[in-house]
Amino acid sequence: MSPISAHHRFRDPRSTRYDFLASVLVRCPTCDKVARIVAGPEPAGAHGPGLSASRRLVCRNCGTSRESNRGNTMSYRGPYEPAVDPYFGLRLWLRTETRHGWVWAYDLEHLDLIKRFVQATLREGIPWHDSGRRMTVVARLPAWMQQAKNRDEVLRAIARIHASLLHS
Numbered sequence: 001m002s003p004i005s006a007h008h009r010f011r012d013p014r015s016t017r018y019d020f021l022a023s024v025l026v027r028c029p030t031c032d033k034v035a036r037i038v039a040g041p042e043p044a045g046a047h048g049p050g051l052s053a054s055r056r057l058v059c060r061n062c063g064t065s066r067e068s069n070r071g072n073t074m075s076y077r078g079p080y081e082p083a084v085d086p087y088f089g090l091r092l093w094l095r096t097e098t099r100h101g102w103v104w105a106y107d108l109e110h111l112d113l114i115k116r117f118v119q120a121t122l123r124e125g126i127p128w129h130d131s132g133r134r135m136t137v138v139a140r141l142p143a144w145m146q147q148a149k150n151r152d153e154v155l156r157a158i159a160r161i162h163a164s165l166l167h168s
């Protein structure tokens with residue numbers, strides 16, 4: 001009998017990072033507290049919220065409110081650059097640096113998905129013959145986040161991110 005039930009089993013839910021853009025936590029450019037980027041008013045004829053939909057930056061602390069109607073999102077600048085949101089280019093709130101690179105997430109659900117993956121000792125990959133979504137959050141995590149020897153360090157980084165939200 002293998003003690004498989006004692007392991008944290010993880011199955012990729014196939015979420016992509018675009019699934020976590022409904023409410024992105026960023027640092028407010030005015031007061032440095034937590035602000036959110038949410039969907040802006042829908043223009044007539046829009047096909048639901050998507051990457052090209054307008055977005056609104058809202059800070060409940062200082063009242064800052066800005067609209068973004070930019071048609072394109074900014075490209076992600078790589079694992080060693082501080083992570084920013086794709087609409088306004090503001091610093092993500094849920095991020096911290098480790099000696100390997102940045103741990104970052106758009107929202108708490110996104111962070112939780114990364115945490116569950118890192119905690120898992122048994123990870124079910126997407127089968128090679130599967131034609132579904134491949135560029136998932138999990139599939140795109142850098143190699144150092146997937147290594148067991150870095151597990152504790154990444155989990156500590158995630159705990160720091162949670163703490164930064166509590167003290168904000």
Ligand SMILES: [Zn+2]
Nearest residue numbers: 028031059062
């Ligand atoms: Zn503010």
